Amino acid sequence: MAETSPDAKPLRKISVAFKDLADTVNSQSSDVEVASFSQASSLVSPLISCLGIAFKFAEIDYVAKVDDLVEASKSIHTLQSMIDRDVQANTVRKVGSHTRNLLRVKRGLDLVRVLFEQIMVTDGDSIKDPLSKAYEEVFAPHHGWAIRMAVAAGMYTLPTKQQLLITLNEDESSASVQMQNYVTASAPLIQYIEKLFLSRELGIDW
Ligand code: 1PW
Numbered sequence: 001m002a003e004t005s006p007d008a009k010p011l012r013k014i015s016v017a018f019k020d021l022a023d024t025v026n027s028q029s030s031d032v033e034v035a036s037f038s039q040a041s042s043l044v045s046p047l048i049s050c051l052g053i054a055f056k057f058a059e060i061d062y063v064a065k066v067d068d069l070v071e072a073s074k075s076i077h078t079l080q081s082m083i084d085r086d087v088q089a090n091t092v093r094k095v096g097s098h099t100r101n102l103l104r105v106k107r108g109l110d111l112v113r114v115l116f117e118q119i120m121v122t123d124g125d126s127i128k129d130p131l132s133k134a135y136e137e138v139f140a141p142h143h144g145w146a147i148r149m150a151v152a153a154g155m156y157t158l159p160t161k162q163q164l165l166i167t168l169n170e171d172e173s174s175a176s177v178q179m180q181n182y183v184t185a186s187a188p189l190i191q192y193i194e195k196l197f198l199s200r201e202l203g204i205d206w
Pocket of ligand 1: 055061101105
């Protein structure tokens with residue numbers, strides 16, 4: 001029955017959800033809803049847990065921030081209005097604010113985007129180089145020494161690509177299709193979120 005259960009293909013679920021969001025962004029006719037964004041982002045959490053126990057702290061941090069956005073979606077309709085509320089309340093950079101959490105979750109989605117890109121162009125069975133590159137590009141500039149060391153240590157207990165594929169219930173070619181779908185879909189969404197920050201002169205490097 002595992003084949004037909006809804007969680008049997010987590011990569012497929014991710015790529016479908018982000019394709020929907022990308023369609024919204026690309027249509028330019030409606031704003032991205034907090035509900036659909038947070039729901040799609042929550043599908044990425046199982047992927048982080050596949051990276052092993054050493055990344056449990058990253059998963060806990062990511063899940064908490066996505067949960068905060070899920071909670072926000074009960075009273076706030078769009079990402080735009082969520083940010084504007086924090087601007088008005090002067091809480092954009094406040095620890096735990098929805099806008100701050102959105103910026104962190106956006107980085108998580110960007111990390112997965114670069115990770116998938118790197119996995120697809122890297123030979124061999126190790127995902128250490130792909131994840132290291134993604135981390136260096138997306139998160140390392142924003143993390144202090146202690147977190148960077150914990151991440152570096154976690155790189156030595158990663159599953160192999162084959163182990164990851166088994167956990168995700170994919171083979172090499174089906175995984176490539178879904179990863180490419182996510183890479184294609186997430187790019188315009190990430191740009192859209194960055195533009196929400198930059199057009200309000202909130203910065204994205206904090
Ligand atoms: C989708 C994420 C994939 C995770 C695997 C790669 C490792 C990424 C490492 C994340 C590190 C989490 C540790 C917590 C750091 C927080 O200090 C920081 N959060 C993030 C996501 O950078 C800032 O959070 P704050 O101060 O806004 O609560």
